[in-house]
Amino acid sequence: MNAPRRVENQLTDKGYVPVYTTAVVEQPWSDYSDADHDTWGRLYLRQRELLVGRACDEFLRAQDDLGMDAHAIPRFDQLNEVLGAATGWTLIGVEGLLPELDFFEHLANRRFPVTWWIRRPEQIDYIAEPDLFHDLFGHVPLLMNPLFADYMRAYGRGGVKAHGIGPEALAHLTRLYWYTVEFGLIATTDGLRIYGAGIVSSKGESLYSLESPAPNRIGFELERIMRTRYRIDTFQKTYFVIDSFRQLMDATAPDFAPLYARLAQRDSIPAGDVLEQDRVFQRGSGEGWTRDGDV
Ligand code: HBI
Ligand code: FE
Numbered sequence: 001m002n003a004p005r006r007v008e009n010q011l012t013d014k015g016y017v018p019v020y021t022t023a024v025v026e027q028p029w030s031d032y033s034d035a036d037h038d039t040w041g042r043l044y045l046r047q048r049e050l051l052v053g054r055a056c057d058e059f060l061r062a063q064d065d066l067g068m069d070a071h072a073i074p075r076f077d078q079l080n081e082v083l084g085a086a087t088g089w090t091l092i093g094v095e096g097l098l099p100e101l102d103f104f105e106h107l108a109n110r111r112f113p114v115t116w117w118i119r120r121p122e123q124i125d126y127i128a129e130p131d132l133f134h135d136l137f138g139h140v141p142l143l144m145n146p147l148f149a150d151y152m153r154a155y156g157r158g159g160v161k162a163h164g165i166g167p168e169a170l171a172h173l174t175r176l177y178w179y180t181v182e183f184g185l186i187a188t189t190d191g192l193r194i195y196g197a198g199i200v201s202s203k204g205e206s207l208y209s210l211e212s213p214a215p216n217r218i219g220f221e222l223e224r225i226m227r228t229r230y231r232i233d234t235f236q237k238t239y240f241v242i243d244s245f246r247q248l249m250d251a252t253a254p255d256f257a258p259l260y261a262r263l264a265q266r267d268s269i270p271a272g273d274v275l276e277q278d279r280v281f282q283r284g285s286g287e288g289w290t291r292d293g294d295v
Pocket of ligand 1: 113
């Protein structure tokens with residue numbers, strides 16, 4: 001399989017990140033090797049087994065409705081028929097991480113960029129950048145949920161606006177994506193459940209996020225989230241918990257310009273801090289999570 005083409009490393013507040021070409025590419029489905037399909041299948045089975053009782057029902061049901069399974073890497077064109085009918089979204093193939101404006105413009109037009117290549121077998125437990133498994137297994141299913149799909153589109157439109165305002169606004173908005181779309185938890189009558197793509201696509205973090213006593217779990221509060229820094233190279237020090245996808249959708253309804261102006265006057269908050277006004281959920285029990293797993 002030909003390796004993805006990197007264009008440059010972009011300096012962001014997360015340090016240098018590889019930024020690929022912004023070209024939309026056809027999914028080279030017939031070029032995937034047996035090892036690629038096997039990697040997909042092994043990751044799929046391991047995560048689905050872990051996620052029953054840990055991921056929210058909407059995620060698991062949507063993944064089944066999409067027709068994803070462990071037999072082979074799903075075909076984007078087949079998924080697009082189901083996804084398009086459900087919420088009007090389309091998957092497009094990309095080389096990898098896009099410059100933020102390109103990414104936001106795709107979301108604003110209900111296009112979700114999916115990395116066309118999958119990690120190598122020796123990377124099965126961790127890969128530093130999003131690959132096909134992270135994007136397709138992690139991000140795509142919830143695009144079947146009309147409320148979440150509308151949130152993602154509203155987020156994209158907000159991102160295009162934030163990009164026009166400047167880098168500080170963009171940094172604040174990127175934290176919202178990080179603590180919801182990537183690492184969000186949701187409160188249910190059966191307890192906390194996972195919906196964030198960065199968690200559901202990671203074996204370690206699927207356990208750690210719910211069961212480790214180490215991280216904070218704090219109720220969703222828009223400004224609090226947008227002030228909270230994060231690290232890209234460890235498990236999260238704090239997870240934010242929404243009450244519903246409707247809450248997420250409503251949070252993106254107002255114009256953020258006044259919010260950015262207010263945030264510019266306030267300090268950011270270290271990832272591990274807990275504030276007086278935080279709505280704190282109880283700590284993980286530790287069962288199912290060995291101490292040595294905590295970072
Ligand atoms: N590009 N392909 C791709 N996928 C992402 O999830 C992505 C991106 N570029 C930027 C980005 N995510 C984050 O910085 C978001 O917060 C915008
Ligand atoms: Fe992601």
